[in-house]
Amino acid sequence: MTYKIITVQRHIMDTQRRYPQARGEFSDLLSQIILAAKVIYREVSKAGLSDVLGATDDINVHGERVMKLDKFANTVMIRALDHGGHLCIMASEENEDPIPIPEEYPSGKYVLLFDPLDGSSNIAVNVSVGSIFSIHRKISSGKRGKLEDLLQPGYKQAGAGYIIYGSSTMLVFSTGVGVHGFTLDPSVGEFLLSHENMQIPESGAIYSCNEGYFNSWSPGVKEYILQMKQNATAENKSASLRYTGSMVADIHRTLLYGGIFLYPGQVAGPAPKPEGKLRLLYECAPMAYLIEQAGGRASDGLRRILDIAPDSLHQRVPFFAGSSLNVLEVERLIREEQA
Ligand code: AHG
Ligand code: MN
Ligand code: MN
Numbered sequence: 001m002t003y004k005i006i007t008v009q010r011h012i013m014d015t016q017r018r019y020p021q022a023r024g025e026f027s028d029l030l031s032q033i034i035l036a037a038k039v040i041y042r043e044v045s046k047a048g049l050s051d052v053l054g055a056t057d058d059i060n061v062h063g064e065r066v067m068k069l070d071k072f073a074n075t076v077m078i079r080a081l082d083h084g085g086h087l088c089i090m091a092s093e094e095n096e097d098p099i100p101i102p103e104e105y106p107s108g109k110y111v112l113l114f115d116p117l118d119g120s121s122n123i124a125v126n127v128s129v130g131s132i133f134s135i136h137r138k139i140s141s142g143k144r145g146k147l148e149d150l151l152q153p154g155y156k157q158a159g160a161g162y163i164i165y166g167s168s169t170m171l172v173f174s175t176g177v178g179v180h181g182f183t184l185d186p187s188v189g190e191f192l193l194s195h196e197n198m199q200i201p202e203s204g205a206i207y208s209c210n211e212g213y214f215n216s217w218s219p220g221v222k223e224y225i226l227q228m229k230q231n232a233t234a235e236n237k238s239a240s241l242r243y244t245g246s247m248v249a250d251i252h253r254t255l256l257y258g259g260i261f262l263y264p265g266q267v268a269g270p271a272p273k274p275e276g277k278l279r280l281l282y283e284c285a286p287m288a289y290l291i292e293q294a295g296g297r298a299s300d301g302l303r304r305i306l307d308i309a310p311d312s313l314h315q316r317v318p319f320f321a322g323s324s325l326n327v328l329e330v331e332r333l334i335r336e337e338q339a
Helices: 008-018 027-045 068-081 120-125 211-216 219-234 247-257 280-293 324-338
Strands: 055-059 065-067 087-092 110-118 129-137 159-165 169-174 180-185 190-195 206-208 260-263 297-299 319-322
Touching: 008 027, 008 180, 008 190, 027 068, 027 110, 027 129, 027 159, 027 169, 055 068, 065 068, 065 120, 068 087, 068 110, 068 120, 087 280, 110 120, 110 280, 120 129, 129 247, 129 280, 159 247, 159 280, 169 190, 169 247, 169 280, 206 247, 211 219, 219 324, 247 260, 247 280, 247 319, 260 324, 280 297, 280 319, 297 324, 319 324
Parallel strands: 087 110, 206 260
Antiparallel strands: 055 065, 110 129, 129 159, 159 169, 169 180, 180 190, 260 319, 297 319
16 A cells, blocks of 8 residues: 555644644534535435435425435534534525524534535436535624624635535545545545545536526527537537536536536526526535635636625525636626627
């Protein structure tokens, strides 16, 4: 064996030694997120066997049917994290209102926002799903967290990451000193360092979007996709379309191979959704933080995602993220269409 075996906790401690400005203080909080992820992984990995597939009778705040595993993953995240003493408030895709820390538990200096299960409609067909998290510092006065702690712009994140439950289970996270990936070794139950300092290529030929919505997109977005195909052909290498419908899986591939992930606003058609589908605080902002930390770029077409000051918990935003040259080009075409 030629490689070192490094757990997440050990990696955080090493990073802190090398970079005194690195934030090792929430290694314990991360351990609780990891525990929740392992419990979710256990259920996801035997999804076809136990009675966890299918829908509940509930409709969530976004008007979407809640799958059994969404509900399970949400409960696991809340129960694993509400009593650790590090958090003062939480928010989840599945809860309309902020989730307070129960009075009987101590309140801490961090704020957690999460999507407990991303891509859950893919579980029944055995396609990768994930969990996404975003960590902020408490800014409000008083002991317990408030809505203002949750509504902070993404550039203020103290850390962010995702867990992908795929052909292997991986944790990818950043605390502001690069992006690092850890693969779960199920036989020992530990996430071990497998992808240190992930860097996204400067440009890429893979585009990842639901092209079925093409007719509803604005002219600049349409032009970008058409151009992507033409340019790639001109360079004598074809563009590739890759889209699983699980953002965690699509962003994971984009981080590793480069290219662009996009979920634009739908501006034309019978049911326009100009803000698109993805949620700013617990989907786009944490992914934008990781993409930027890996050297890429993320925007809503006009603004840097991390600069957007949120005005509500479940706010949606158009999302373009990936290799910097790809995202710059789609931004240029969107600006041109507005001119
Ligand atoms: P969630 O399962 O948390 O509701 O998120 C699903 C999201 C995201 O993972 C994916 O990129 C997108 O929905 C897919 O939407 P379309 O089916 O409209 O392409
Ligand atoms: Mn999601
Ligand atoms: Mn979800």
